[in-house]
Amino acid sequence: MLARVLEAGGIATTSISLVREHTEKIKPPRALFVPFPFGLALGPPGDAVLQHRVLAAALALLEAAAGPVLVDFPDDAEAGAEPPAPVQASTVVPASPAPADAEKEATQMQRRHGEWLQHSGGRTAVALSGLPVARLDAVVRFLEAFAAGGDADLAERPREVPLPNFVRYAADDVKALYYEAFLAGTPAARGEQIARWFWGETAAGQLLRRVRERLDASDDPAWKAAAFGVAR
Amino acid sequence: MPRLDRLPPANRANLLNLPVQINEGSPWTPPRAPLAACRVAIVTTAGLHRRGDRPFIPGDPGFRSIPSDTPTADIVQSHTSIGFDRVPVMRDVNVSFPIDRLRELVTKGTLGLAPASYSFMGAQRDVARIAAETGPACARRLRDEGADVALITPT
DSSP states (O other): OHHHHHHHTTOEEEEEESOHHHHHHHOOSEEEEOOOOTTOTTOSTTOHHHHHHHHHHHHHGGGOSSSOEEEEOSOOOOTTOSOOOOOOGGGSOOOSSOOOOHHHHHHHHHHHHHHHHHHHTTOOSOOSSSOOGGGHHHHHHHHHHHHTTSOOOOTTSOTTSOHHHHHHHHHHHHHHHHHHHHHHHOTTOOHHHHHHHHHHHOHHHHHHHHHHHHHHHSSOHHHHHHHHHHOO | OOOGGGSOHHHHHHHHHSOOOOOSSOOOOOOSSOGGGOEEEEEEOSOEEETTSOOOOTTOOOEEEEETTSOGGGEEEOOOOTTSOOHHHHHOGGGTOOHHHHHHHHHTTSOEEOSEEEEEOSSOSOOHHIIIIIHHHHHHHHHHTTOOEEEEEOO
């Protein structure tokens, strides 16, 4: 749809398509169907050669004389190569006893996260709450207070950001800290492995379950929507 | 994800339930010049933005500008749906936003870069405001900035 809008607005477009059935119906002007999962429009991370091949194939569609154009990227995914559906909290049984001290644990993750920053050239997905990695312990304390049912808030919350949205951002930053800390030690880890560890073996995972419970207990649709984004 | 029938059942069901436009034909704007003389922008629905910019919220119909000189390390994602694996983009933003690859093509003389790329939010169930308001506004911004081509990438 976006490609059609931009094309009608005078911009030549070429699109990457992940769901061929949808593209056949929507009919963007030029589209390259690729056999990759959601989140991997240009192919696997770190594979610059493949990413360039995908780019070249998409840009080549600009030579077409008329559209709509829908071309399949020549590589085909192997049967059974599809990743499983993302692991959700409700499918992971927490360790028994479950770790409890999320603030202490987050401090440990901050140290491991330093290794990730060295590896990634300073890039981190911790960004949405507005607090830096060094202050994620404050974010954890905020989430603990929120989960406990109090009138929790942080001075850093922008006034135009509603509390449930900020809680979601804070949860996302905690997840990003932990995921990147895990990747620092196990660079080849897949998302489902990290998710099982996070929801099953960390105090932060148990904290976010409690945060979700408080959000979902509200009748406010915005709180319920935030709950759906924190944990399922 | 080559075909819906190869997806896990939950993913397949979610995708089949998404509202999808059914169109006849498509708009058509030919590139004004050969690719080497064109300025290319990325327009993604991966919910990306500059670090410090206002994050997206689910259903946000707006867009964010990502100037082409933004360091890759400062491009972050607030499309944090737990319905897909975000680990790949944590590792390499180019899986959704191939800005480093485009910069390499600029060095080779294959194409030029527009002054800015843009991101919308993904997983939209109601695209009416994007179709009527913010999409056309993005097209105007791209034209005003001298962009010739947009590479559209999904989440």
